[in-house]
Amino acid sequence: MGQAGRKTYVGSFCLSVRERFSAKVKTFSTVYRGWLFRLTIVLLSCGAVARAQNSVPAEADSVSDAASLHGISTSNTKDSAQGKQEEATQAAAKPGNVVGTILDQTGSVAPGAVVRLTSEDKSYSREFVSGNTGQFSFSDVPPGPFKIAVKAEGFGEQAFSGEIASGQTYLVPPIVIAIATVVTDVRVAVDPVQVATEEVKEEEHQRVLRFLPNFYVTYHSDAVPLTTKLKFHLAWKSSTDPVSIAGAAFLAGLQQAGDQYPEFGQGMQGYGKRLGAGYADIVASTFLSGAVFPSLFKQDPRYYYQGTGSTRSRLLHAVSNSIICKGDNGLWQMNYSNIAGVVGGAALSSTFYPTKNPGTFILSSGLIRMGESSLTGFVQEFIAPRFSKQARRQTMKHRDSTASVTMPTESSSKRP
Numbered sequence: 001m002g003q004a005g006r007k008t009y010v011g012s013f014c015l016s017v018r019e020r021f022s023a024k025v026k027t028f029s030t031v032y033r034g035w036l037f038r039l040t041i042v043l044l045s046c047g048a049v050a051r052a053q054n055s056v057p058a059e060a061d062s063v064s065d066a067a068s069l070h071g072i073s074t075s076n077t078k079d080s081a082q083g084k085q086e087e088a089t090q091a092a093a094k095p096g097n098v099v100g101t102i103l104d105q106t107g108s109v110a111p112g113a114v115v116r117l118t119s120e121d122k123s124y125s126r127e128f129v130s131g132n133t134g135q136f137s138f139s140d141v142p143p144g145p146f147k148i149a150v151k152a153e154g155f156g157e158q159a160f161s162g163e164i165a166s167g168q169t170y171l172v173p174p175i176v177i178a179i180a181t182v183v184t185d186v187r188v189a190v191d192p193v194q195v196a197t198e199e200v201k202e203e204e205h206q207r208v209l210r211f212l213p214n215f216y217v218t219y220h221s222d223a224v225p226l227t228t229k230l231k232f233h234l235a236w237k238s239s240t241d242p243v244s245i246a247g248a249a250f251l252a253g254l255q256q257a258g259d260q261y262p263e264f265g266q267g268m269q270g271y272g273k274r275l276g277a278g279y280a281d282i283v284a285s286t287f288l289s290g291a292v293f294p295s296l297f298k299q300d301p302r303y304y305y306q307g308t309g310s311t312r313s314r315l316l317h318a319v320s321n322s323i324i325c326k327g328d329n330g331l332w333q334m335n336y337s338n339i340a341g342v343v344g345g346a347a348l349s350s351t352f353y354p355t356k357n358p359g360t361f362i363l364s365s366g367l368i369r370m371g372e373s374s375l376t377g378f379v380q381e382f383i384a385p386r387f388s389k390q391a392r393r394q395t396m397k398h399r400d401s402t403a404s405v406t407m408p409t410e411s412s413s414k415r416p
């Protein structure tokens with residue numbers, strides 16, 4: 001085959017191949033054109049989403065950066081304001097100085113005085129001893145109220161109050177210290193036994209109509225309690241007084257004349273029995289009601305003269321003497337001493353006198369003696385002071401001593 005025939009063959013082969021490729025391409029593009037379109041849409045969508053996601057962090061970062069810058073700016077502004085406020089406060093609270101002088105009453109300087117300055121909030125407290133010129137000085141004193149206290153040996157304490165401004169040098173006016181006032185408390189300790197003894201001595205001289213013994217009454221509302229020894233001494237003094245013995249003798253004579261207790265008989269023997277029984281009765285009753293039982297119950301056997309108040313109150317005070325008395329503790333209480341003494345005396349008296357019914361004798365005698373105690377109180381309150389010089393003198397002395405008291409106090413021994 002010639003060269004021209006070969007070129008014609010190659011050309012037709014290439015044309016055939018190109019036509020086939022074009023047909024294939026047309027077929028492929030027709031089939032896959034829809035898929036390519038869909039794929040393109042998907043890829044475009046993914047790209048848009050990716051760009052959106054990348055843009056959000058960038059915006060957030062920009063916002064965060066802006067907020068950080070704003071916070072830094074605000075913080076710097078606050079720090080600047082606080083710094084300025086602190087500087088202003090420090091400038092306003094600048095400490096100052098306090099100076100002054102200590103003088104005595106003559107106007108001379110007082111060296112050696114101890115001066116203490118204390119701020120109101122107690123944050124500042126310093127002590128300074130005044131020099132030879134009497135001056136004192138405190139530095140770095142914080143502004144505000146302060147107090148100064150001055151002490152010196154032999155002088156009374158003085159105080160001063162003031163208020164210092166910021167950075168001020170405060171000049172305190174001269175502080176004058178006075179000589180300390182010496183108060184001496186003198187307490188005289190008096191022996192109560194000695195006082196009670198003196199009171200009993202006074203009572204031993206108390207007589208009605210100048211001869212009747214009136215020992216068992218006191219005109220002191222605050223009389224000192226009697227000791228056991230003084231109670232027995234007073235009972236002995238009353239029992240052995242000549243008037244008491246004469247009274248027993250007179251009563252025995254009346255019983256003799258009336259032939260009372262005929263078992264004793266008549267004559268000197270009968271009189272002697274009546275005198276012995278009567279005097280023994282007086283001694284027993286006096287010691288039981290005036291010494292023995294008052295010592296056991298710690299009660300005062302004396303009658304306490306009232307002398308003031310209404311007649312009714314004085315009358316009640318007098319007639320209740322048989323059942324109410326003052327104890328050794330100063331309090332009013334039931335008169336167990338007199339009640340027991342009356343019963344005991346009546347019981348002993350039943351052995352001195354002949355009697356067929358001791359129980360009835362003790363009961364009747366006891367009631368009579370209780371009535372005698374009330375009657376004795378009435379006489380002591382309303383009658384005896386009128387006929388006793390000692391009683392009037394003691395009453396006036398007690399009233400004068402009571403009137404001299406400028407501040408009355410309530411007694412704990414108030415009678416119920």
